[in-house]
Amino acid sequence: MFDIVKAWYQNKFSDPHSVTLLLMLIASVAMLYFFGPFVVPVLIALVIAYLLDWPVSRLQKFIPNRTLATTLVILLFVGLCLAMLLGIVPVLWQQTSNLLQESPHMIEQGKAFLLHLPEKYPTLISAEQVKVLVSSVEAKVIELGQVLVSISLTSLKDAVAWLIYLILVPLLVFFMLKDKVILTRGIEAMIPKERRLITQVWSEMDHQIMNYIRGKVLEIGVVGSVSFVAFSILDLRYSALLGALVGLSVLIPFVGAALVTIPVAAVAMFQFGVEAQFWTVVIVYGVIQALDGNVLVPLLFSEAVDLNPVYIIVAVLFFGGLWGFWGVFFAIPLASLVKALVNAWSTQRVDDHSEVEKGTL
Template sequence: MLNIFKQWYTRKFSDPNAITLLMLTIGLAAALYFFGTYIIPVMVALIIAYLLDWPVSKLMQFGTSRVVSSSIVMLLFSGLVVSIVVGIMPVLWQQLSNFVQDVPSMLEKGRVYLLALPKDYPELVNPDQVKVIMSNVEGHIVTIGQTVLSTSLNSLKDLVAWLVYLILVPLLVFFMLKDKQVLVAGFEQFIPNERKLISQVWQEMNQQIMNYIRGKIFEILIVGSTTFITFTILDLRYAALLGTLVGFSVLIPFVGAALVTIPVALVALFQFGVGSEFWYVIIAYGVIQALDGNLLVPILFSEAVDLHPVYIIVAVLFFGGLWGFWGVFFAIPLASLVRALLNAWSLSSHEKAASA
């Protein structure tokens, strides 16, 4: 057994480049695991700077300096974010408030519907089952209310921290864009010279990550806006709120669409009942999801790495459990990174064996 492990270790890690890649991977993973919650603003700033580096590079091709290009891009990006917050957030907040106010009437309609089930379907439902269902629903509502209240109190405590982030993150993004070469050169000083595999993994992942992030942002905007317009035409309540939920549901492959189906169906059911309008909403929602999965995703992610659905779901669960929203958002690129690391080590061992 010891000889088998020794042979495996010699085959995989006899190359100094493989050792460098392994140590860098372990170091970054340990830093994110132990200090991830403390450096969230830095990670968010790094992600934003990575996305904005492309327009900065394009502006520099017209002869502008990096400082000027970074300033222009930051001003445009900040203006876009402020416009979205000012234009959309009040509408979402108003619809969320209306939804909370309508919850008691929805629950009353649901109670009346449940009480009518034993009369309409006596062979399938009895009054005792309805009582059990109603008691369970009431218990869940109380639990949800307590959770929302505690979350609101915690949010008040974190308000100062969020205000600090709103100041620090834009500053970090600007300096990361402006001083990119200096920061990269400083980071490279800590990496050994044997970095062939690191460069190989970075070249493999760089374009894929950029394509994924850009494609996912476009997918959120297209799916969310299309859903909002469709629900508005169908006169469904909370169209903006539901459109936002449907748009962000694409962040969770396979599971997100199924989860968002529940609030969409419930709102349509309580508003229209089981009638033609209800089925129009459900059919329209199903068409949007079908077009997203079979048309939009292949177009936007044509250059993305093809991963098995099992690997994607495991990656969403694992990285989402570690880092929440950002873990879910980057689950597929992180899974692709893991595969690229494994491929790099395998290639290194094959080249070592061939040279021997």
């Protein structure tokens, strides 16, 4: 057993470039694991900087001064965020408030629907089973209410921190974009010279992460907007809130769509009952999800969809449990990073064999 481990170690990490890559990986994971909460503003700024780097680079073709181009893009981005904050957030807040006020009535209506099921389908379900189901649902609703209250109290304590983030994050984004070349050179100066594999992995991931962030934001906007328009045409209540939820659900691959199905179906059932309009809403929602998964996602993430769905789900569960929201958001790039690391070490082994063969010749 020891010989197998020794042979594997010599095969993978006999080269200084491989050791440097491994040490950088361990240091990065340890920093995120132990100091993750403290670097949240930096992560947010990094995501926004990746998102805005493309328009800054395009604007530089017309305005060579990068500082001026960065300033204009930042001002435009902040303006769009303020417009969304003033135009969309009040509507979502109002619809959320109305939904919470009507939720007890919706729960009672759903409870009455379940209690009548044994009368309609006595061979499929019994009254005792319905009572157990209703009790478990009520317990979950009470538990969810307690969680929401605790989250709201925690949010009040963190309000000052978020106000500080609103000032720090735009400043970080501005300097990350303006001084991109200087910052990159500084990072290169801190990395050991034996960094060929690090460069290989970074060159493979840099373009992919940028495309992923830009594509994910575009996917949220397209899916959310289409859902809002479809729900509005179908005269479904809380269409703006449900459209926003459907849009944000794409952050969690596969799982998000299943979770958002519950509020969409619940609101439709409460409004229309189990009638033709209810099934129309469900079918339209299913079509939107199908188009998103089979058309939009392959179009926006052509490199990422090479990953098997099993790997993506495992990445969501693992990185989400490790780093919460950001782990879920970056689950696909992180899974791609693991794939790139495996490819780099495999390439290293092939290169070593090639060099040995050349030496023998």
